[in-house]
Amino acid sequence: MIKQVKPVLQAKILLVEDDEDDYIITRSHLEDLTSFDSQLTWVTNSLDGLQKLAEGNFDVCLLDYQLGAETGLSLLKQAVDSGISTPIIMLTGQPDKQLDLQALEYGAADFLVKSELSEARFARAIRYALSRREFELERLNRLRLEADNRSKDRFLAHLSHELRTPLSSILGYTELLLESDHTKDARPELNTILNNGKHLLSLLNDILDLSKITANKLELRPEPTSLRHLMLDIYTLLNVTAIDNGLELTINSLTELPALITVDGTRLRQVLINLIYNAIKFTDAGSITVDLWVQQNKEKEMLWFRITDTGMGIAQRQLKDIFAPFTQIEDYLTRKKGGAGLGLAISSELIQRMGGSIDVASEEGKGSVFTFSLDPGDITDTQRKPLSMEPSISNTGGAHNKLALTGEVLIVDDLADLRKLSAHWIQATGASVDFAENGAEAIAKVKQKIASDSYYDLVLMDLHMPGIDGREATVAIRETGYHYPVVALTAAMAKGIRQQLTALGFNDVLSKPITKNQLYRALRCYLTGNAASVDNSAADSMPLHFLVVEDDTEAAQLMQILLESLGVKTTLAHSAEECMRELALLHRFDRILLDLGLPDSDGLQLIERIEHNYPDNIVIVVSGHEHDVAASGSSIVQQSLLKPITKQALNSLVLTCR
Ligand code: ADP
Numbered sequence: 001m002i003k004q005v006k007p008v009l010q011a012k013i014l015l016v017e018d019d020e021d022d023y024i025i026t027r028s029h030l031e032d033l034t035s036f037d038s039q040l041t042w043v044t045n046s047l048d049g050l051q052k053l054a055e056g057n058f059d060v061c062l063l064d065y066q067l068g069a070e071t072g073l074s075l076l077k078q079a080v081d082s083g084i085s086t087p088i089i090m091l092t093g094q095p096d097k098q099l100d101l102q103a104l105e106y107g108a109a110d111f112l113v114k115s116e117l118s119e120a121r122f123a124r125a126i127r128y129a130l131s132r133r134e135f136e137l138e139r140l141n142r143l144r145l146e147a148d149n150r151s152k153d154r155f156l157a158h159l160s161h162e163l164r165t166p167l168s169s170i171l172g173y174t175e176l177l178l179e180s181d182h183t184k185d186a187r188p189e190l191n192t193i194l195n196n197g198k199h200l201l202s203l204l205n206d207i208l209d210l211s212k213i214t215a216n217k218l219e220l221r222p223e224p225t226s227l228r229h230l231m232l233d234i235y236t237l238l239n240v241t242a243i244d245n246g247l248e249l250t251i252n253s254l255t256e257l258p259a260l261i262t263v264d265g266t267r268l269r270q271v272l273i274n275l276i277y278n279a280i281k282f283t284d285a286g287s288i289t290v291d292l293w294v295q296q297n298k299e300k301e302m303l304w305f306r307i308t309d310t311g312m313g314i315a316q317r318q319l320k321d322i323f324a325p326f327t328q329i330e331d332y333l334t335r336k337k338g339g340a341g342l343g344l345a346i347s348s349e350l351i352q353r354m355g356g357s358i359d360v361a362s363e364e365g366k367g368s369v370f371t372f373s374l375d376p377g378d379i380t381d382t383q384r385k386p387l388s389m390e391p392s393i394s395n396t397g398g399a400h401n402k403l404a405l406t407g408e409v410l411i412v413d414d415l416a417d418l419r420k421l422s423a424h425w426i427q428a429t430g431a432s433v434d435f436a437e438n439g440a441e442a443i444a445k446v447k448q449k450i451a452s453d454s455y456y457d458l459v460l461m462d463l464h465m466p467g468i469d470g471r472e473a474t475v476a477i478r479e480t481g482y483h484y485p486v487v488a489l490t491a492a493m494a495k496g497i498r499q500q501l502t503a504l505g506f507n508d509v510l511s512k513p514i515t516k517n518q519l520y521r522a523l524r525c526y527l528t529g530n531a532a533s534v535d536n537s538a539a540d541s542m543p544l545h546f547l548v549v550e551d552d553t554e555a556a557q558l559m560q561i562l563l564e565s566l567g568v569k570t571t572l573a574h575s576a577e578e579c580m581r582e583l584a585l586l587h588r589f590d591r592i593l594l595d596l597g598l599p600d601s602d603g604l605q606l607i608e609r610i611e612h613n614y615p616d617n618i619v620i621v622v623s624g625h626e627h628d629v630a631a632s633g634s635s636i637v638q639q640s641l642l643k644p645i646t647k648q649a650l651n652s653l654v655l656t657c658r
Pocket residue numbers: 274278279282309311312313314322327328329330338339340341342343344345368
């Protein structure tokens with residue numbers, strides 16, 4: 001029979017006792033206790049006792065009540081008051097109920113009469129004190145961890161701000177250089193910087209999201225959201241990447257879908273982009289299909305999404321780990337695809353918080369299927385339709401026509417029907433068009449404009465034309481000094497084409513047959529900016545005037561360059577005091593763009609000062625981390641912009657001021 005051996009408890013015991021005989025008796029009783037392996041340290045007065053306790057090396061303290069002229073109670077009180085957590089057991093010669101109560105009141109773990117030292121009661125008292133000590137240590141550890149987490153959160157928020165500010169400068173100046181004529185030869189290198197900067201930013205966002213998830217700080221903000229607009233937006237964004245990689249992206253509805261759902265649109269977008277982008281990343285040839293449907297699940301109707309790819313797939317044994325953070329199937333050293341392995345972990349957490357779940361099925365070499373559901377809110381009475389990704393050509397009265405654009409677009413295409421179709425869509429926005437049937441005519445028309453001191457706001461250039469093709473024509477057009485956008489149209493999308501074309505001087509590529517959405521996305525991107533400067537020259541008598549309050553000189557200067565390129569007069573202030581000085585001179589700016597991390601004042605306090613002294617101003621908070629506008633509690637804060645600030649974001653802001 002195997003004998004059960006009880007684990008022996010280790011106990012470091014401090015005895016504060018002025019009588020040597022009592023020390024010897026206590027030691028021998030302790031030695032008799034077989035359930036403890038005790039290590040006894042003996043001191044004879046309360047000063048030494050306190051010092052030893054302060055060192056914190058003991059599990060239990062046995063404290064004699066009568067220490068010469070003093071009572072052990074005063075040592076007990078001092079120890080407890082100074083935060084010593086070692087449990088203290090008071091020892092006395094005589095039973096005394098009053099004393100017993102007083103000792104416990106002062107914080108003693110127990111009270112023993114010396115004659116009880118030989119009994120089981122003694123063993124119990126020590127065992128109890130030990131478990132109390134363990135409990136106390138756990139509590140202290142928990143407190144320390146909480147404090148660590150709080151400082152980790154603060155550190156991450158700070159780091160995010162610190163990283164976003166220089167990233168703003170890297171991305172912003174690169175974009176500016178890409179727009180400039182002098183950097184034609186360096187376009188491929190500048191695009192590399194831009195792409196890497198953007199990649200860095202997305203990694204930073206992922207790390208911050210994950211830290212918010214672990215700290216339980218990630219909050220969703222469900223709002224009524226148009227499912228169709230959300231899907232169209234995602235399609236427009238990712239179709240370009242899919243085509244660039246030689247893949248076909250399709251989005252289908254398998255049932256009729258609610259027009260409006262109640263979700264956090266930003267977060268749903270993040271999940272879909274991540275899953276579809278992964279599908280593109282891990283597929284070399286074939287297609288990506290996104291299916292959507294509504295299905296009753298017990299008492300609720302749920303919205304389902306399924307993303308199917310024909311890519312490399314995932315091995316069965318690895319499927320279970322795929323949603324864990326930092327998981328990547330390939331070895332880090334042999335990896336060909338970028339990523340931190342955080343996307344799926346974040347997505348699955350977000351999906352759970354949206355009331356749903358995610359699952360994956362995959363076969364190596366054949367492809368993967370990611371399926372997830374979410375709670376779309378109450379959709380019982382919501383109008384339902386199949387999802388249409390292509391707006392019909394005759395549907396010119398849609399939301400896009402709210403686009404009020406100005407400017408002139410040169411459409412270069414050898415096919416008259418396509419010229420007509422693009423013209424029809426462009427004119428519906430308010431912009432005007434001109435045509436060229438081939439490359440030679442396009443070059444001539446651009447030169448003609450320049451000669452008359454004018455310009456096209458945008459050139460839409462078909463690549464495949466007889467004679468001088470779109471590539472040659474664009475190179476020649478750039479040589480004339482024309483620096484406005486040229487967007488390529490091509491049916492032959494192949495891997496790397498975007499990079500090739502940007503190197504030649506194109507700003508963007510659209511795949512043929514062109515859809516209205518694609519075209520409007522390009523128009524919105526390239527014409528609104530020009531519309532702002534056109535408006536601006538018309539309204540020269542009243543230019544907008546912004547105050548930028550930012551302590552980072554480079555970030556401030558970049559903001560000034562970007563705003564001034566949009567026709568906004570910009571004054572810079574590098575501190576709260578400079579900001580107040582500028583306000584004292586002018587009293588009101590059209591907008592104050594305010595970075596919250598200033599060297600001489602808390603940003604929120606500065607907002608209060610502005611609100612109190614110059615209440616007519618509108619403040620836009622510019623922040624390195626997400627700032628809840630409502631949390632500032634100020635009515636003059638209108639919105640917040642997250643760094644890095646792009647020209648597009650500033651342009652939208654400028655348009656709202658006019
Ligand atoms: P990342 O893509 O940034 O590495 P994710 O969390 O999004 O991180 O994905 C984790 C890993 O799961 C990827 O590195 C890849 O190995 C695998 N994976 C994700 N999606 C797919 C897919 N559609 N096909 C094949 N492998 C995939």
